[in-house]
Each structure stands twice: as C-alpha cells, then as structure tokens.
Amino acid sequence: MPNDVLSHLAVHIRQTATTPPTLALDVTNNSPDTSLTILTWESPLDPAALPLGLFAITPDGARQPLDIPTIQIRRVMPPPRDSFVTLKPGETRTQEHVLREEIVPPADLGPNPKVAVRGTWMGVWTIPVEELTPGRLDNMYTDEERLSGPFEAGPFEVTVHEA
Incomplete structure (x- = not known):
C-alpha cells in the first residue's frame, strides 16, 4: 500500500525565469479520492531543497552532475504546522528554487x-494535518500511518542566460 499511495504524488520541473535561472517544482496529488498530507522537509516543497542536495545539475555537454556544496539543517521536533501541506485529490503545490550564483555559477x-x-x-500521511498531534509527531518515525519513499523528476533542460 505505501508505494501505491506515494505513486500518486507526481513531481514536475518547469522553468519560470532565465536570469537568474529559476525552477518551479510542482507536487501534484493524482489520487482520485485521497487527500495527502506531506511533511515539506527535504522534499521538492522545501525552500532549502537546492542547498540540501536534492538537485542534480549536469552542465551542458557534461556526463556527470556538478559537485554542489550541501548543508545540513537541524530542525526542531515536532515539526511545526507550517511544515506540512495537505493536497486534496488533483491539487498541486509549487515551490520556486533559484539556481543562485553562489551555489551554481552560470x-x-x-x-x-x-x-x-x-x-x-520524509513523511506522507493519508489523514488531515489536524490529526497530526504534537505527541504523534514526536514519534513520527515509528508512526505506522507515516509513509516514506523516493521521489524524482527530470532530467529537465534549463535555459541559462548570464546577467
């Protein structure tokens, strides 16, 4: 069942600007009848996805991705409410990511x-965010209703214009 539920989450990359290169990551719940609550940490919806190492960027003509410096973030548990997104069936949420020059020079x-x-x-539930109480989230890694699994999107060709 977990892989079936997670397979309903589609990640799509699209470009929204060329200078600086800006990408939008869309997460869509393609489930026909189930709302999904997502912990945004280390997901496409995390504003820190680029420095956390979720992006593989392969220069034009190269065979291997760039070695991008990554960071670790220590986050307070349990996750605060604003760290969750609930997607109804067919709903999409988007997070823009700028390929910042100090991380990936054009x-x-x-x-x-x-x-x-x-x-x-890190965590996907088939229950509304309101049911994720602080006590439950303190033990989220042992929560039998928490789903975890891989996501990926791309490769997507980006257009870069140097400023």
Whole structure:
C-alpha cells in the first residue's frame, strides 16, 4: 500500500525565469479520492531543497552532475504546522528554487544544463494535518500511518542566460 499511495504524488520541473535561472517544482496529488498530507522537509516543497542536495545539475555537454556544496539543517521536533501541506485529490503545490550564483555559477552550467530532483519523502500521511498531534509527531518515525519513499523528476533542460 505505501508505494501505491506515494505513486500518486507526481513531481514536475518547469522553468519560470532565465536570469537568474529559476525552477518551479510542482507536487501534484493524482489520487482520485485521497487527500495527502506531506511533511515539506527535504522534499521538492522545501525552500532549502537546492542547498540540501536534492538537485542534480549536469552542465551542458557534461556526463556527470556538478559537485554542489550541501548543508545540513537541524530542525526542531515536532515539526511545526507550517511544515506540512495537505493536497486534496488533483491539487498541486509549487515551490520556486533559484539556481543562485553562489551555489551554481552560470558560467559552470553552460547555456542548457539538465536538472533532476531526487530524494525521499520524509513523511506522507493519508489523514488531515489536524490529526497530526504534537505527541504523534514526536514519534513520527515509528508512526505506522507515516509513509516514506523516493521521489524524482527530470532530467529537465534549463535555459541559462548570464546577467
């Protein structure tokens, strides 16, 4: 059942700007009848997805992705309410990510790098966020209703224009 539920979460990459290169990651709940509550940490909906290492960026003409410096974030448990998103069937949420020059210099990318996003959902539930009480979230890694599994999107060809 977990893989079946998680398979309803689709991740899509699209470009929203070229200078600086900006990508939107869309997460859509393709379930016909089940709302899904997602912990956004280390997901495509995490504003820190780029420095956390979820992006694989392969320069134009290269065979291997860039070695991008990554960070670790220590987060307070249990996760606060604003760390969750509930998607109704057919609903999409988007998070934009700027390929910031200090992390990925445009000169290193070439005009058309390829970008992929990969990671693991830290927590997905088939219950509304209101039912995720602080006590339950304190023990979320042993919560039998928490689902976890891989996600990925891409590769997607990006257009880069140096400023």
